Amino acid sequence: QIQLVQSGPELKKPGESVKISCKASGYTFTDYAMHWVKQAPGKGLKWMGWINTYTGKPTYADDFKGRFVFSLEASASTANLQISNLKNEDTATYFCARYYYDGYYHVRYFDFWGPGTMVTVSS
């Protein structure tokens, strides 16, 4: 069965860095893009961007350019999100999500999600 397993919760201080992992299983990792979504406490979902799991090329939404880096360990079917110079407003749950794409039928959606990784930034 298809699963996305994320790393555990993190408690960090402002200015530190954090790396979150998302390990995929049950499908061919390079067949589907992996996206990242942020959810601040009690708030909605915010799309952060995605990584092409075949080429390794990342694409970032405007609000996530600079301190955020998407990377792969393709041999381990794992996508990573690294956030540097952490700020209080980075406190959130971060989800990885597999992106299904069918260009012929105009269909694209997140069909599988990781459980989320809670990152708390506090001095």
Place this chain on the structure above:
Amino acid sequence: DIQMTQSPSLLSASVGDRVTLSCKASQNIYKYLNWYQQKLGEAPKLLIYYTNSLQTGIPSRFSGSGSGTDYTLTISSLQPEDVATYFCQQYNSWLTFGSGTKLEIK
């Protein structure tokens, strides 16, 4: 950027009620619209894709409709397990989620 506005932000209804949730885009998104359900403490789950296609395994009481800038998620007969927050998401230009509608049982 395309903005997605959901209304209402909070909806309280009784078991068995027909419930309608609204999602409005800031420009035409040509039916490139998905709906997700998120229960407390869980990841979102896909309900409806491309405006009106029901995801496999989702109960038929859920349905979607719309075109242009205006879209709707309908639950034909509200069940207790439907308590959740519902998000719309457009994919016409980049990706944007709506702010969500929290659905409660009255």
